[in-house]
Amino acid sequence: DGGITQSPKYLFRKEGQNVTLSCEQNLNHDAMYWYRQDPGQGLRLIYYSQIVNDFQKGDIAEGYSVSREKKESFPLTVTSAQKNPTAFYLCASSIWLAGVADTQYFGPGTRLTVL
Amino acid sequence: GQNIDQPTEMTATEGAIVQINCTYQTSGFNGLFWYQQHAGEAPTFLSYNVLDGLEEKGRFSSFLSRSKGYSYLLLKELQMKDSASYLCAVRTLPGAGSYQLTFGKGTKLSVIP
Numbered sequence: 001d002g003g004i005t006q007s008p009k010y011l012f013r014k015e016g017q018n019v020t021l022s023c024e025q026n027l028n029h030d031a032m033y034w035y036r037q038d039p040g041q042g043l044r045l046i047y048y049s050q051i052v053n054d055f056q057k058g059d060i061a062e063g064y065s066v067s068r069e070k071k072e073s074f075p076l077t078v079t080s081a082q083k084n085p086t087a088f089y090l091c092a093s094s095i096w097l098a099g100v101a102d103t104q105y106f107g108p109g110t111r112l113t114v115l
Numbered sequence: 116g117q118n119i120d121q122p123t124e125m126t127a128t129e130g131a132i133v134q135i136n137c138t139y140q141t142s143g144f145n146g147l148f149w150y151q152q153h154a155g156e157a158p159t160f161l162s163y164n165v166l167d168g169l170e171e172k173g174r175f176s177s178f179l180s181r182s183k184g185y186s187y188l189l190l191k192e193l194q195m196k197d198s199a200s201y202l203c204a205v206r207t208l209p210g211a212g213s214y215q216l217t218f219g220k221g222t223k224l225s226v227i228p
Binding site: 040041042043044045090100101103104105106107108109111 | 119145148155156157158159160163202204206208215216217218219220221
């Protein structure tokens with residue numbers, strides 16, 4: 001079965017620690033994305049990547065970092081510089097056609113809580 | 116920038132029809148998506164409109180009017196499992212080779228017996 005996996009589902013970290021969230025897809029999609037969702041807020045784009053070894057900042061990239069060494073994988077690191085990291089993090093992927101992102105499909109999400 | 120408005124909450128009765136509206140203000144419009152999100156879960160794709168008119172998919176339909184910056188999602192024969200948040204998202208092309216997908220805050224639909 002093709003799909004997007006994120007791990008872990010729940011993650012707790014102490015303030016001041018970096019943490020990496022995993023995202024893997026076997027849909028052969030070119031583009032991958034990271035969003036953050038807070039209660040009562042829309043999804044906000046953190047980073048996205050159109051192709052391997054390339055990625056772009058979204059609207060709220062400060063305090064986050066990513067890598068795209070393989071087409072299937074797009075891990076997100078939440079650094080200690082992120083002031084309010086507690087949130088629901090969603091990874092998505094899509095086909096990228098002629099410079100346009102097609103429909104995005106989402107992974108199950110990781111709920112990060114900073115203690 | 117983009118501005119997307121949806122009602123925060125709606126309530127409807129099982130078996131009824133409900134319409135969830137979405138209005139947007141944007142430049143470089145390149146499509147509108149509707150997603151369903153159950154509490155604590157990921158959004159799942161429902162529909163996509165890029166041209167004016169109605170797209171029907173079973174119990175769900177989505178309508179777009181580009182001149183009015185308006186879309187709606189129509190849910191027929193409501194079932195209890197339709198209780199969820201419905202997210203409207205607008206895709207734009209701010210520049211060659213790049214894109215933006217902006218989400219509204221979502222409409223929480225409660226279906227009651």
